[in-house]
Amino acid sequence: MDIIDRIKYDGPAFDGQWLIYKYPSDEFVLGSQLIVNQSQEALFFKGGKALDLFGPGTHTLTTGNLPILKRLVNIPFGGKTPFSAEIYYVNTTSRLDNKWGTSVPFQVTDPKYNIIMAVRAFGQYGITISDARLFITKIVGAVNSDHISNHDDVRKYFNSLINTKIKEVVSSYIIHMKISLLEITTYLGELSEVCHSAIKDEFNRFGIDLHNFYIESVNFPNNNIDKLKEALERKSELTVLGEDYYRQRSFDVLEKLAENEAAGSAANAGIGLGMGLGAGTVAGSAFADLARNLQVAPDAPSVSRREAPNSIVCNKCSHKNAPDSKFCGNCGDQFDHSMKCHNCHEELLAGSKFCGQCGQPQGIKKCSRCGHSNKPNNLFCEECGTKC
Template sequence: MSLIDRIKFDGPEHGEPWLVYKYPGEDFALGSQLIVNQSQEALFFKGGEALDLFGPGTFTLKTGNLPLLDKLVNLPFGGDTPFSAEVYFINKTARLDLRWGTMTPFPVEDPKYGVLLSVRAFGQYGVTISDPRMFVTRMIGAAKGGSMTDYGIIARYFEGIINTRIKEIVSNYMIRKRISFLEITTYIGELSEVCTLAINEEFERFGVELLNFYIESVNVPKEDTVKLKDLKEKRAELNILGEDYYRRRSFDVMEKLADNPGSGGMANAAMGIGMGFSAGAAAGDAFAQLGANLMPSHPVPMGQPGFASVQQGVQQERCRKCGEHSPKGSRFCGSCGEKFELGTPCPSCNHLVAAGMKFCGSCGTAVGNRMCTGCGSEVPTASAFCGNCGTKQ
């Protein structure tokens, strides 16, 4: 049995990408030279156990630099004492152009348009071997002497993991953030980062470092894309029609109020715009939102249940004779012609006191409410007794 006195691997003859190479011989002698090239590491294996690891450089094998092997087989000292072991050369360069893609489409319901899509995703990723002992032990196994493993072993093993996680991440991401497929391109970078964090842990379990992970495209069949675009155009048309409808409807209401300021006219106008809101609800969310903007935040009661003025903040005079309403500031009732009394009669001289005045301009008597001397409640100036406690004022 000839002993090997020089251990080295310069890579494949034609420069093909390689990942792990098992040296063909297993019988070595103390004093042999181990030459490890740049971007390589050499790992000694014995009995299925990963032992001593050497980085780039030239080494003379001896018990001093083979501590784990020495401990396992109790190497004797001196000379060219033979020993047997397996030597694996590991390529430490980064490989950044590995491809991935979902093998089969996966169903996702578009959150905005409710269409069930058949989604596929594609991209690339980069790796390097971070822990040679773990990688060779868990992924290479008992390789034959002189055999070489390429990066295909990583692509084949992690293909299933990548497919499973990508389907889960893309589906959840679209649904959680309510992103339509038509918008997904905008979120490709963020999706790639989420996938990197989710997948990296699985790579680390096998001594592989995931350097990057990119989603290059997320696509669906052409007919699904056409269907989504049609729905988007129809929704845009409805929004435009809804906005125009409510603009016209609001003008109609205002015209009716101007033509007939009485309660009956306002109630009919309110009924009209109420019908408009029902039609808008059927047209979509944009109709409802626009309708909400048109409705007053504080409707004015009109004396009939279910109806309110659509003119927010419009003040009106009510006729004491017929009960009908006229615009604020009117001198006569628009329904019966009764003259409005502009002001509050003074309790002393009956002179009309303008709104907001605290004293009568004719006799100087205080007008409005005053404080009860007994309980502190407000008492009209004309009252002789407190309506709360009965105290004479």
């Protein structure tokens, strides 16, 4: 093999694409000229060890500037002494447009809507070789190339690392920050910094500076985004309409019951109302409020539809009776034609609706839950505590 006395990078012309170039020959002599271009470094390598490193410029090889190699191979001093070694040129130019992307979707539970989503993430990053010795030692033999390695080789080498870290960091960030996937675009800058911090140390182990790591998009299949949009629309509708929506619906149901000739009587309307109570928690509450106000009572044969103005109200069942009745026509309870005001205890005529002394309302207020008879000014049932 010919002895090389002029060593120069003879790799591809597109300097931005390559990272490592192995010089074709490994036989050299002292006194040879080593030419290293700008944004390059030349590293002597022998026996699996990274030896002497040269920066940009023209260098005459002597035992003075090859001290590590001289000790390893015992190069004699002076003359054009031949020696063997491998020379690797390393490109130290920064490249900022390396693309990355998760190879398969990963599962994340949206913290706001509790929907499991299949998520993918994409972006780009930049790298610069900061330690040629460490980079050559770690990468040579790992990349599948005899003489040249480019950014694609390194990108493939680190692809699994990036995928694993991105899935872990993105999932953790979304869950702990309680960010909906519909809002994730707003946080891409902050999320990019978190991912950069999680990955850069691994690149540093190989003599590579990782910078400008960006997440350009976090997306998911259309069927998943449709689920989230539907949930968001439902939530917005309920927020805007609120309780008025349910009250309006309850009035609509009552109106339909009143229009329905098959309902027949107020008692049937009460049955329909009872069925409405089981329709749902919120709607049921609205119906319950209306039921209390209606105070629907069964028909009694002893009372005319045109009630006397001084009718007697039964303290037991609230049935209205004729003013001269001695017993309730509904439950048979005997009437006491005298009564006392609940507030001031003034003697009143039976059936009085208000006290002539203090003006407080008289009669009873039946509990809508347990049916207990309460004083008209009670706010809560004496028996079960339900709000009257």
